Amino acid sequence: MADRTVYVNGKWILQSAASVPFNDAGFVYGDGLFETIRFQNRLLFRPEKHLERLRAGLRVLQLHPRQSDDMLHKLLKACVQKNDLESGLLRLMITRGLVEGPPWQFEGEPGIYLNLRPLSPPPPTPVKVVFLREKDYPIIRFNPAIKSMNYVGNLLAKKEAERRQAYEPVFVNRREIITECAIRNIFFIKDRVLMTPSLELGVLPGVMRDTVIELARELSLTVLETFVPYGEVDSMTEAFITSTGIGLLPCTWEGWSSDYEVTFELQKLLQRAIGESIP
Numbered sequence: 001m002a003d004r005t006v007y008v009n010g011k012w013i014l015q016s017a018a019s020v021p022f023n024d025a026g027f028v029y030g031d032g033l034f035e036t037i038r039f040q041n042r043l044l045f046r047p048e049k050h051l052e053r054l055r056a057g058l059r060v061l062q063l064h065p066r067q068s069d070d071m072l073h074k075l076l077k078a079c080v081q082k083n084d085l086e087s088g089l090l091r092l093m094i095t096r097g098l099v100e101g102p103p104w105q106f107e108g109e110p111g112i113y114l115n116l117r118p119l120s121p122p123p124p125t126p127v128k129v130v131f132l133r134e135k136d137y138p139i140i141r142f143n144p145a146i147k148s149m150n151y152v153g154n155l156l157a158k159k160e161a162e163r164r165q166a167y168e169p170v171f172v173n174r175r176e177i178i179t180e181c182a183i184r185n186i187f188f189i190k191d192r193v194l195m196t197p198s199l200e201l202g203v204l205p206g207v208m209r210d211t212v213i214e215l216a217r218e219l220s221l222t223v224l225e226t227f228v229p230y231g232e233v234d235s236m237t238e239a240f241i242t243s244t245g246i247g248l249l250p251c252t253w254e255g256w257s258s259d260y261e262v263t264f265e266l267q268k269l270l271q272r273a274i275g276e277s278i279p
Contacts, residue, residue, distance in 0.1 A: 002084075002085075003015055003016045004083045004085070004115070004116060005079070005082040005083055006018050006079070006113070006114060006115040006116075007075060007078075007079060007112065007113065007114035007115075008020075008113055009111055009112060009113070010112075012078075012082060015115065018115075020113070021098055023098050023099050023100070024095050024097070024098055024099070024111050025095050025096035025097060025098075025099045025103060025106070025111070026093060026095030026096070026111060026113075026149055027095075028099065028103075029096075029103060030148065030149045030150040031061070031095060031096045031103065031149070032061075032063075032093060032094055032095030032096060032110075032111070032148070032149045033054060033057045033058060033061065033063070033093070033094050033146060033147055033148060033149065034091055034092060034093040034094075034147055034149060035050045035051075035053065035054050035091070035092045035147060036050075036089050036090070036091050036244050036245065037050045037076060037089070037090040037091075037092065037244065038087075038088075038089055038090075038119075038244045038245070038274065039080050039087060039088060039089075039090060039116075040087045040274050040275060041086055041087060041275070042080055042081075042086055042087075044073075044076055044077065044080070044090075045207075045244075045274055046207050046211065047073055047076055048069075048073075049207045049210065050092075050207055051069045051072055051073065053147065053205060053207070054072075054092070054094070054147075055069070056144060056146070057146035057147055057148070058094065060142075060144070060146050061096075061146070061148075063094060063096060063110050064110070065094055065109075065110045065112065066109070067112065072092070075092075075112075075114060076090055076092065076114070079114050079115075079116055080116070083116060085116060085118060087118070087119055088116050088117055088118045088119055089116060089117055089118075089119060089244065089245055090114065090115070090116045091113075091114070091115050091116065091117075092112075092113075092114050093111075093112070093113040093114070093149070094110050094111065094112055094113075095110060095111040095113075095149075096110060096111070097109050097110045097111045098111065119245065120245060120246075122246070122249075123167060123249070125249050125250050125251075126249070126250040126251050126252040126258070126260065127166075127167035127168060127241070127249050127250070127251050127252070128165065128166045128167055128251070128252055128253065128254075129161075129166055129167065129168050129169065129170045129181070129186070129239075129241065129251045129252070129253050130160075130161050130164050130166040130168075130169055130170070130253065130254075131169075131170050131171075131172050131178075131230060131233075131253065132157050132160060132161070132169045132170070132171060132172065133171075133172055134171045134172065134173050134174065134179065135174055137153035137154075137156055137157050137171075138152055138153040138156075139153040139154070139157075139171065140153075140202075141173070141179070141201065141202030142202055143199070143200060143201075143202045144199065144205075145199070145202050145203055145204040145205065146204075147204060151183075154182040154183055155182070157169040157171070157182045158182045158183070161182070167249075167251070168181045168182060168183075168184055168241055168251070169181060169182050170186055172230045173201065176229055176230045176231065177197070177201065177227050177228065177229060177230065178197050178228040178229075178230055178233065179197050179201045179202070179203055180197060180201075180203045180204065181241055181243075183243060184206070184241045184242060184243040184246070185197075185203070185204070185206045185208070185209040185241065185242050185243070186239065186240075186241050186242075186251070187209075187212065187239065187240050187241070187242065188228060188233065188236040188238070188239050189221075189236065189237055189238035189239070189262050189263065190235065190236050190237050190238075191237070192220075192221055192222065192262065193221065193222045193223075193224060194212075194213075194216045194221045194222065194223045194224070194262075195224045195226055195228055195236075196209065196213070196223075196224075196225055196226075196228075197225070197226070197227070197228055198225045198226055198227060199225065201227070206242060206243060206244070207244060208242040208243055208244055208247065208248070208270070209242055211270065211273060212242055212248060212266060212270060213225075215266055215269045215270060215273065216266060218269065219262070219265060219266065219269070221262070233253070233256070234255070234256055236256075236258075237258060238250070238258045238259075238260055238261070238262055238263045239251050239252070239258065239263075240260070240263045240266075240267075247267070247270055247271065247274060248263070248266060248267045248270050250263045250264070250267075
């Protein structure tokens with residue numbers, strides 16, 4: 001694996017030499033947030049959207065890093081520039097910092113970490129999803145949703161999905177409503193109506209999710225951010241999942257299939273949008 005340059009609390013160092021202090025609140029308590037930002041041909045994809053979501057989460061956690069959005073944007077670009085990787089994913093992490101004393105009283109400088117990795121190879125499509133009950137996993141639904149460092153429930157669900165030879169789990173809440181995937185958003189199409197679970201359910205407002213909604217309106221699709229009952233998924237004509245890393249992938253599940261006509265149109269538009277990332 002390439003020894004890339006990463007950012008740790010104000011210093012650029014090689015990843016092989018990087019370490020996380022034992023008293024960092026992100027390590028000790030999972031007290032922090034992260035953003036995964038895509039870059040394509042060394043250009044960032046919608047960094048302003050990621051920073052907007054990050055700021056919203058920082059307000060919820062009452063974290064106040066001194067770095068402005070402009071400074072964080074420059075850090076993201078610098079990380080790409082310092083590494084020999086044309087396309088990939090940046091991971092920006094902000095923690096409560098190096099805690100001393102009672103953690104709920106700590107008012108010191110937040111910790112900032114930044115690394116990057118290549119994009120994963122795209123899987124064969126359509127990818128298989130499996131529907132899992134949220135009650136069986138330690139999942140916290142908070143409205144507004146934040147991209148916290150606590151992903152244990154999501155990762156356990158991913159493990160179960162892979163055990164069932166599925167690419168991604170899709171959660172069903174206690175009211176039999178679809179929420180989201182473990183690390184992705186899900187969409188359904190029926191009669192040229194694009195449906196995706198409402199943010200009111202504690203669903204993370206994915207940057208690719210927002211982008212697909214914008215592109216769907218360009219195709220004159222009706223867009224509904226709504227409650228999708230689990231009992232109605234087999235009546236849908238198309239379905240796909242989205243995330244920063246994978247873009248858009250058509251999906252299927254046991255006993256259901258599709259021709260993905262509109263899905264492929266959206267996929268092409270999204271691929272074009274990713275290719276037109278801003279400097």
